[in-house]
Amino acid sequence: MEIEKTNRMNALFEFYATLLTEKQMHYIELYYAEDYSLAEIAETYDVTRQAVYDNIKRTEKVLESYETKLHMYSDYIVRDQIFSDLLTKYSEDTYLIGQITMLQSLEND
Protein backbone atom coordinates (compact mmCIF):
# COMPACT_ATOMS: atom_id res chain seq x y z
CA MET A 1 0.00 0.00 0.00
CA GLU A 2 1.28 3.50 -0.79
CA ILE A 3 2.55 5.14 2.36
CA GLU A 4 1.37 8.62 1.34
CA LYS A 5 -2.16 7.45 0.69
CA THR A 6 -2.16 5.59 3.99
CA ASN A 7 -0.96 8.63 5.91
CA ARG A 8 -3.52 10.87 4.26
CA MET A 9 -6.40 8.49 4.92
CA ASN A 10 -5.37 8.09 8.55
CA ALA A 11 -5.21 11.88 8.90
CA LEU A 12 -8.60 12.49 7.27
CA PHE A 13 -10.03 9.72 9.44
CA GLU A 14 -8.82 11.57 12.56
CA PHE A 15 -10.80 14.64 11.54
CA TYR A 16 -13.95 13.18 10.01
CA ALA A 17 -14.46 9.74 11.61
CA THR A 18 -17.47 11.07 13.54
CA LEU A 19 -19.26 11.72 10.23
CA LEU A 20 -18.89 8.13 9.01
CA THR A 21 -21.22 5.20 9.62
CA GLU A 22 -20.10 2.47 12.04
CA LYS A 23 -19.28 0.12 9.18
CA GLN A 24 -17.31 2.73 7.22
CA MET A 25 -15.41 3.58 10.40
CA HIS A 26 -14.52 -0.04 11.18
CA TYR A 27 -13.43 -1.03 7.67
CA ILE A 28 -11.31 2.05 7.03
CA GLU A 29 -9.69 1.87 10.43
CA LEU A 30 -8.79 -1.80 10.08
CA TYR A 31 -7.50 -1.27 6.55
CA TYR A 32 -5.48 1.92 6.99
CA ALA A 33 -4.66 2.17 10.69
CA GLU A 34 -4.44 -1.52 11.61
CA ASP A 35 -3.04 -2.67 8.24
CA TYR A 36 -5.54 -5.53 7.79
CA SER A 37 -5.84 -6.95 4.25
CA LEU A 38 -9.18 -6.79 2.43
CA ALA A 39 -9.43 -10.58 2.85
CA GLU A 40 -8.90 -10.34 6.61
CA ILE A 41 -11.60 -7.67 6.97
CA ALA A 42 -13.95 -9.73 4.79
CA GLU A 43 -13.38 -12.74 7.01
CA THR A 44 -13.81 -10.74 10.22
CA TYR A 45 -17.18 -9.34 9.11
CA ASP A 46 -18.28 -12.40 7.11
CA VAL A 47 -18.80 -10.44 3.88
CA THR A 48 -17.13 -10.67 0.46
CA ARG A 49 -13.75 -9.14 -0.26
CA GLN A 50 -15.44 -7.13 -3.02
CA ALA A 51 -17.98 -5.67 -0.59
CA VAL A 52 -15.16 -4.53 1.71
CA TYR A 53 -13.23 -3.06 -1.23
CA ASP A 54 -16.27 -1.13 -2.51
CA ASN A 55 -17.05 0.20 0.93
CA ILE A 56 -13.47 1.39 1.51
CA LYS A 57 -13.21 3.05 -1.92
CA ARG A 58 -16.49 4.83 -1.24
CA THR A 59 -15.33 5.95 2.21
CA GLU A 60 -12.11 7.34 0.75
CA LYS A 61 -14.23 9.52 -1.57
CA VAL A 62 -16.44 10.58 1.33
CA LEU A 63 -13.42 11.59 3.42
CA GLU A 64 -11.90 13.57 0.53
CA SER A 65 -15.23 15.25 -0.06
CA TYR A 66 -15.44 16.37 3.59
CA GLU A 67 -11.90 17.72 3.32
CA THR A 68 -12.79 19.66 0.15
CA LYS A 69 -15.81 21.15 1.89
CA LEU A 70 -14.39 21.79 5.37
CA HIS A 71 -10.57 21.70 4.93
CA MET A 72 -9.99 20.91 8.60
CA TYR A 73 -6.87 18.89 7.82
CA SER A 74 -5.18 21.42 5.52
CA ASP A 75 -5.95 24.24 8.00
CA TYR A 76 -4.48 22.10 10.77
CA ILE A 77 -1.24 21.63 8.79
CA VAL A 78 -0.79 25.39 8.34
CA ARG A 79 -1.56 26.13 12.00
CA ASP A 80 0.69 23.33 13.23
CA GLN A 81 3.61 24.73 11.23
CA ILE A 82 3.10 28.22 12.66
CA PHE A 83 2.74 26.89 16.22
CA SER A 84 6.00 24.91 15.92
CA ASP A 85 7.75 27.94 14.52
CA LEU A 86 6.52 30.15 17.39
CA LEU A 87 7.42 27.56 20.05
CA THR A 88 11.02 27.56 18.75
CA LYS A 89 11.32 31.29 18.21
CA TYR A 90 9.77 32.33 21.55
CA SER A 91 11.03 29.44 23.69
CA GLU A 92 12.01 31.87 26.50
CA ASP A 93 8.56 33.48 26.69
CA THR A 94 6.60 31.38 29.19
CA TYR A 95 3.32 33.22 28.68
CA LEU A 96 3.35 32.87 24.92
CA ILE A 97 4.42 29.21 25.12
CA GLY A 98 1.43 28.61 27.41
CA GLN A 99 -0.99 30.21 24.96
CA ILE A 100 0.45 28.28 22.00
CA THR A 101 0.26 25.04 23.97
CA MET A 102 -3.41 25.76 24.67
CA LEU A 103 -3.98 26.33 20.93
CA GLN A 104 -2.22 23.05 20.12
CA SER A 105 -4.32 21.10 22.60
CA LEU A 106 -7.46 22.21 20.71
CA GLU A 107 -6.18 20.36 17.66
CA ASN A 108 -6.22 17.01 19.43
CA ASP A 109 -9.61 16.98 21.12
Place this chain on the structure above:
Amino acid sequence: MEIEKTNRMNALFEFYATLLTEKQMHYIELYYAEDYSLAEIAETYDVTRQAVYDNIKRTEKVLESYETKLHMYSDYIVRDQIFSDLLTKYSEDTYLIGQITMLQSLEND
Protein backbone atom coordinates in the same frame (compact mmCIF):
# COMPACT_ATOMS: atom_id res chain seq x y z
CA MET B 1 -36.95 35.65 16.90
CA GLU B 2 -34.45 35.12 19.71
CA ILE B 3 -31.25 36.98 18.95
CA GLU B 4 -29.03 34.30 20.56
CA LYS B 5 -30.56 31.53 18.48
CA THR B 6 -30.21 33.66 15.35
CA ASN B 7 -26.56 34.40 16.04
CA ARG B 8 -25.79 30.77 16.75
CA MET B 9 -27.53 29.53 13.61
CA ASN B 10 -25.76 32.13 11.48
CA ALA B 11 -22.42 31.06 12.99
CA LEU B 12 -23.02 27.33 12.50
CA PHE B 13 -24.15 28.10 8.96
CA GLU B 14 -20.81 29.82 8.29
CA PHE B 15 -18.97 26.63 9.23
CA TYR B 16 -21.19 23.89 7.88
CA ALA B 17 -23.14 25.40 4.96
CA THR B 18 -21.11 23.30 2.49
CA LEU B 19 -22.55 20.13 4.08
CA LEU B 20 -26.17 21.18 3.55
CA THR B 21 -28.38 20.57 0.53
CA GLU B 22 -29.16 23.55 -1.73
CA LYS B 23 -32.68 23.78 -0.32
CA GLN B 24 -31.54 23.62 3.31
CA MET B 25 -28.95 26.28 2.54
CA HIS B 26 -31.44 28.65 0.90
CA TYR B 27 -34.18 28.35 3.52
CA ILE B 28 -31.89 28.70 6.52
CA GLU B 29 -30.02 31.63 5.00
CA LEU B 30 -33.20 33.50 4.11
CA TYR B 31 -34.70 32.84 7.53
CA TYR B 32 -31.72 33.55 9.78
CA ALA B 33 -29.38 35.77 7.76
CA GLU B 34 -31.90 37.68 5.64
CA ASP B 35 -34.67 37.75 8.25
CA TYR B 36 -37.41 36.50 5.90
CA SER B 37 -40.59 35.21 7.56
CA LEU B 38 -41.67 31.59 7.02
CA ALA B 39 -44.56 32.91 4.90
CA GLU B 40 -42.21 34.92 2.69
CA ILE B 41 -39.94 31.91 2.11
CA ALA B 42 -42.99 29.74 1.38
CA GLU B 43 -44.20 32.27 -1.18
CA THR B 44 -40.74 32.61 -2.78
CA TYR B 45 -40.41 28.85 -3.28
CA ASP B 46 -44.12 28.16 -3.86
CA VAL B 47 -44.36 25.62 -1.03
CA THR B 48 -46.39 25.56 2.19
CA ARG B 49 -45.35 27.48 5.28
CA GLN B 50 -45.35 24.15 7.13
CA ALA B 51 -42.89 22.63 4.64
CA VAL B 52 -40.52 25.55 5.14
CA TYR B 53 -40.89 25.31 8.92
CA ASP B 54 -40.19 21.56 8.95
CA ASN B 55 -37.16 21.97 6.69
CA ILE B 56 -35.68 24.74 8.84
CA LYS B 57 -36.26 22.84 12.13
CA ARG B 58 -34.56 19.80 10.58
CA THR B 59 -31.62 21.89 9.33
CA GLU B 60 -31.14 23.39 12.79
CA LYS B 61 -30.78 19.86 14.17
CA VAL B 62 -28.38 18.93 11.34
CA LEU B 63 -26.20 21.98 12.05
CA GLU B 64 -26.14 21.25 15.81
CA SER B 65 -25.26 17.64 15.07
CA TYR B 66 -22.28 18.69 12.92
CA GLU B 67 -21.12 21.00 15.70
CA THR B 68 -21.37 18.18 18.26
CA LYS B 69 -19.31 15.93 16.00
CA LEU B 70 -16.73 18.42 14.66
CA HIS B 71 -16.86 21.40 17.11
CA MET B 72 -15.40 23.77 14.50
CA TYR B 73 -17.34 26.73 15.92
CA SER B 74 -16.48 26.19 19.59
CA ASP B 75 -12.80 25.66 18.68
CA TYR B 76 -12.93 28.86 16.65
CA ILE B 77 -14.27 30.81 19.64
CA VAL B 78 -11.39 29.64 21.86
CA ARG B 79 -8.76 30.37 19.20
CA ASP B 80 -10.26 33.77 18.39
CA GLN B 81 -10.10 34.79 22.05
CA ILE B 82 -6.43 33.75 22.32
CA PHE B 83 -5.53 35.51 19.04
CA SER B 84 -7.18 38.76 20.22
CA ASP B 85 -5.37 38.52 23.53
CA LEU B 86 -1.99 37.99 21.82
CA LEU B 87 -2.58 40.84 19.34
CA THR B 88 -3.13 43.21 22.27
CA LYS B 89 -0.36 41.89 24.49
CA TYR B 90 2.30 41.75 21.75
CA SER B 91 1.21 44.74 19.68
CA GLU B 92 4.85 45.94 19.37
CA ASP B 93 6.10 42.62 17.98
CA THR B 94 5.69 42.86 14.21
CA TYR B 95 6.75 39.29 13.51
CA LEU B 96 4.33 37.75 16.00
CA ILE B 97 1.50 40.02 14.83
CA GLY B 98 2.14 38.79 11.28
CA GLN B 99 1.94 35.14 12.33
CA ILE B 100 -1.25 35.69 14.35
CA THR B 101 -2.81 37.57 11.43
CA MET B 102 -2.01 34.59 9.21
CA LEU B 103 -3.67 32.28 11.72
CA GLN B 104 -6.73 34.53 11.83
CA SER B 105 -7.04 34.59 8.05
CA LEU B 106 -7.36 30.77 8.08
CA GLU B 107 -10.56 31.14 10.10
CA ASN B 108 -12.30 33.08 7.37
CA ASP B 109 -11.54 31.05 4.28
